[in-house]
Amino acid sequence: MDRNLLIVSTICFLAAVVRTGIALRAGIFRPGKFNFLAIGLGFIFQTAFLSIRGHALGRCPLTNLFEVFIFLAWSVALIYMLVGPGYRLSLMGAFTAPLVVVLQGFALVATIDIRHQANMPANPSLEFHASISLVAYGAFALACIAGVMYLVQERQLKTRRLHSIFYHLPPLTDLFAAITRLLWLGFILYTVGIASCFFTGRPLPRVQVVAAIGVWLLYAAILQGRHLRRITPKRVAALCIVGFSAALTLLWGITFSAQTHSVP
Amino acid sequence: MNLFCVGLSHHAANVETRERFAGGAGVDSTLRAAGCAEALVLTTCNRVEVYGASEKRVSTDLIAECLARHDQSVSALIPTCREYSEVAPFYRYEDEKCVQHLFRVASGLDSMVVGETEILGQAKKAYQSARASGAVGPCLHRLFQRAFRVAKQVRTHTEITRGSVSVGFIAVDLAQRIFGQLSNCKVLVLGAGETSERTARALVSRGVSDLRVSNRSSGRATELAQRVGGQAVEFDEWPAQCREIDILITSTSSEMPLLTPANLAPMLCDRIDRPLFIIDIAVPRDVDPTVNELEGVYVYDIDSLRSVAEQSLAMRRQQIASAEAIIAQHVADFGEKILHELSCVSRTGEHAPVGDSSLRTSQL
Numbered sequence: 001m002d003r004n005l006l007i008v009s010t011i012c013f014l015a016a017v018v019r020t021g022i023a024l025r026a027g028i029f030r031p032g033k034f035n036f037l038a039i040g041l042g043f044i045f046q047t048a049f050l051s052i053r054g055h056a057l058g059r060c061p062l063t064n065l066f067e068v069f070i071f072l073a074w075s076v077a078l079i080y081m082l083v084g085p086g087y088r089l090s091l092m093g094a095f096t097a098p099l100v101v102v103l104q105g106f107a108l109v110a111t112i113d114i115r116h117q118a119n120m121p122a123n124p125s126l127e128f129h130a131s132i133s134l135v136a137y138g139a140f141a142l143a144c145i146a147g148v149m150y151l152v153q154e155r156q157l158k159t160r161r162l163h164s165i166f167y168h169l170p171p172l173t174d175l176f177a178a179i180t181r182l183l184w185l186g187f188i189l190y191t192v193g194i195a196s197c198f199f200t201g202r203p204l205p206r207v208q209v210v211a212a213i214g215v216w217l218l219y220a221a222i223l224q225g226r227h228l229r230r231i232t233p234k235r236v237a238a239l240c241i242v243g244f245s246a247a248l249t250l251l252w253g254i255t256f257s258a259q260t261h262s263v264p
Numbered sequence: 265m266n267l268f269c270v271g272l273s274h275h276a277a278n279v280e281t282r283e284r285f286a287g288g289a290g291v292d293s294t295l296r297a298a299g300c301a302e303a304l305v306l307t308t309c310n311r312v313e314v315y316g317a318s319e320k321r322v323s324t325d326l327i328a329e330c331l332a333r334h335d336q337s338v339s340a341l342i343p344t345c346r347e348y349s350e351v352a353p354f355y356r357y358e359d360e361k362c363v364q365h366l367f368r369v370a371s372g373l374d375s376m377v378v379g380e381t382e383i384l385g386q387a388k389k390a391y392q393s394a395r396a397s398g399a400v401g402p403c404l405h406r407l408f409q410r411a412f413r414v415a416k417q418v419r420t421h422t423e424i425t426r427g428s429v430s431v432g433f434i435a436v437d438l439a440q441r442i443f444g445q446l447s448n449c450k451v452l453v454l455g456a457g458e459t460s461e462r463t464a465r466a467l468v469s470r471g472v473s474d475l476r477v478s479n480r481s482s483g484r485a486t487e488l489a490q491r492v493g494g495q496a497v498e499f500d501e502w503p504a505q506c507r508e509i510d511i512l513i514t515s516t517s518s519e520m521p522l523l524t525p526a527n528l529a530p531m532l533c534d535r536i537d538r539p540l541f542i543i544d545i546a547v548p549r550d551v552d553p554t555v556n557e558l559e560g561v562y563v564y565d566i567d568s569l570r571s572v573a574e575q576s577l578a579m580r581r582q583q584i585a586s587a588e589a590i591i592a593q594h595v596a597d598f599g600e601k602i603l604h605e606l607s608c609v610s611r612t613g614e615h616a617p618v619g620d621s622s623l624r625t626s627q628l
Contacts, residue, residue, distance in 0.1 A: 157442065160564065160572060162576075164423055164426065167426055167437075171442060172442050173443050176537070226537075229537055232536055232537070232559045233539075
């Protein structure tokens with residue numbers, strides 16, 4: 001039942017991707033209500049899935065790689081729902097939906113939904129740490145998407161080859177402002193997430209903590225460079241993509257190692 | 265009821281010919297005297313067209329004569345009305361073809377610059393004027409109401425109006441893609457040329473309030489500054505201004521580039537997170553093309569602006585098929601419902617009231 005909800009959710013996001021693709025091919029792309037509604041509907045089904053899974057487990061559904069991917073996809077959609085329309089970045093949906101489809105599609109296809117035999121006891125501190133960190137990853141993912149949009153727009157302006165999408169992408173300065181806000185949001189949440197891991201009452205895996213602090217330092221350096229005007233907007237946009245790739249690798253590493261050591 | 269359109273357009277008639285048949289005051293009543301139950305004259309710089317409805321067929325020559333009647337030079341040149349259509353390439357569309365033609369015209373598909381939107385305003389104005397003079401009846405009323413709807417739908421559902429095709433507005437479009445709101449942008453106009461002035465005016469029309477003008481002749485700079493509502497700046501000061509401004513429009517007659525990566529790079533250090541948009545409309549160019557390679561600097565010379573205009577036009581042309589599909593649907597629907605209904609009305613002699621779905625003032 002819960003997997004069906006996830007399949008429906010993925011279809012909703014896929015509908016947004018397909019519609020965007022068709023519109024781009026026809027050269028008539030424009031951010032309409034469809035994408036926002038499709039993503040909104042997909043988000044509702046994601047939430048329903050996580051809610052059912054959470055009730056079944058009696059805890060936050062972050063017990064295996066499958067759930068982590070779905071929670072991450074949910075975080076991406078959540079942050080998009082919060083910042084996309086708010087910052088007139090509705091086109092961001094066209095870039096957000098493919099990422100969510102990839103995350104959920106991979107989670108559904110790969111055999112990573114391995115249920116733990118033993119009923120694991122709830123640990124509110126650990127769940128808080130995991131969930132807040134994943135929402136931070138959602139913000140970093142959106143910053144990465146805004147970074148891609150920035151680079152696409154910048155490239156078109158530099159090369160003077162303007163595609164139909166050019167007229168629908170937000171202005172460079174608006175995109176850069178959105179990237180900065182998303183980086184700050186992600187950074188604050190990630191800081192809280194890292195700090196909270198020291199209060200989980202469990203022994204901390206040293207390598208993972210060092211890697212997490214490495215990602216934190218990378219984002220801190222991007223924000224510091226931005227604040228001191230040492231890094232150009234184009235490089236900030238590119239670093240957002242690098243940062244999120246690093247964060248995603250770390251997330252996979254943490255979850256994989258937690259699974260192999262049967263630590264929830 | 266016979267619905268028809270007779271006209272001349274930029275496709276086949278030159279401006280001189282179009283001028284000769286541009287009609288004049290009272291042409292509506294002349295057309296009605298010639299047998300048109302309803303008549304509307306649409307005159308723009310690219311076309312002269314009569315849309316009419318009549319019980320009996322009114323010949324093209326007679327319509328042409330009505331359009332030319334007020335022009336002494338034409339009357340003198342053409343002694344009999346049989347020859348009007350021989351000296352000017354008039355076209356004639358009837359019933360569904362007429363409906364299709366008007367829908368295409370109102371949607372900008374028949375315009376010289378495909379997708380231009382000015383024609384819709386001109387059509388609305390012509391309709392309002394004809395309606396005020398009582399020359400529009402139920403037939404033309406419904407036809408034009410539908411044409412306005414179709415044009416709006418075409419604009420909404422296709423990219424036919426996307427992108428600008430004039431240098432001034434391309435510059436504004438690009439500036440908006442970089443900066444968003446232009447109200448906080450600082451603009452420097454270097455050189456007081458005509459194209460610079462047009463571009464500056466286009467920027468001012470989109471909200472730019474901080475406009476500085478610099479020219480070798482300070483008198484010309486002051487004049488231009490006054491005309492566009494900016495402030496004149498000494499020519500020696502322009503390099504210092506580059507540290508502050510967001511948009512530079514340059515069109516000096518300098519033989520050597522004024523801006524090179526070597527002299528611009530130090531100025532960019534202070535403004536690393538603010539893009540600089542340079543519109544170089546000078547020939548020879550004022551800005552070294554390699555300046556475009558500097559990060560955060562976007563240089564558009566006259567060729568680049570023309571290339572953008574061509575891309576916009578190409579993009580618009582790609583949309584013609586989608587626009588034609590929308591129009592075809594409406595033509596079929598209009599032909600099926602309205603034309604049939606109007607022919608029944610004309611047989612019974614009862615006319616539907618015009619005011620039922622009349623054009624709202626806000627639409628005009």
